[in-house]
């Protein structure tokens with residue numbers, strides 16, 4: 601059964617068609633990888649799915665319900681949550697404050713702080729509860745972004761370039777966390793430039809180029825597709 605369905609979604613920014621009739625579905629328990637060159641429309645697509653951007657046309661369904669135009673906070677309560685490519689936090693909040701705020705989605709205040717500390721420990725930030733996000737390393741900032749999502753008890757997490765900027769060794773922690781959450785039933789949609797990582801995690805892949813879906817297949821098939829190689833791997837051969 602599809603948990604998330606994107607149906608002919610288009611988004612126009614003035615004269616620019618950032619998304620043009622994009623459709624795909626994500627099975628419950630799956631990990632969908634989305635790749636595509638810079639400016640292809642991946643972050644815009646996440647914005648539409650997560651309710652931050654209203655599409656010009658098309659629909660999004662989640663868990664059998666049409667969610668097009670529903671606000672991000674309501675979607676979080678329905679179990680659909682996103683991370684941000686640029687880690688966003690308030691300067692004077694600690695890591696524990698940030699994740700506690702997320703935990704309040706589904707828990708009363710008296711439980712939220714303990715739960716947030718537990719989630720931070722699970723992602724490996726148990727010793728950094730009182731640090732402000734600005735003082736954290738990039739890897740820890742990414743883990744905090746993941747913890748924020750996890751603390752909302754989601755059914756589906758949208759991850760926007762959560763591995764970007766990390767060394768291969770540093771990607772092992774988030775990969776392990778994603779695998780464990782997925783084993784517990786959490787569905788993922790991941791935008792990722794780090795091809796070896798997405799190849800290891802994804803159960804299916806979608807390729808976006810100039811706002812259009814140009815391919816959809818299993819990870820091992822997608823790298824053999826000539827359209828994909830031309831649009832994407834041609835300029836990322838070093839990856």
Ligand SMILES: Nc1ncnc2c1ncn2[C@@H]1O[C@H](COP(=O)(O)OP(=O)(O)O)[C@@H](O)[C@H]1O
Nearest residue numbers: 613616618636637638639640641642643644645
């Ligand atoms: N709020 C916006 N207003 C105008 N243009 C935008 C806006 N957001 C994104 N774009 C444009 O839409 C295109 C797709 O951007 P984006 O979704 O960020 O791509 P990606 O995440 O694949 O790199 C780009 O040309 C970008 O400049």
Ligand SMILES: [Mg+2]
Nearest residue numbers: 642643644685
């Ligand atoms: Mg992006």
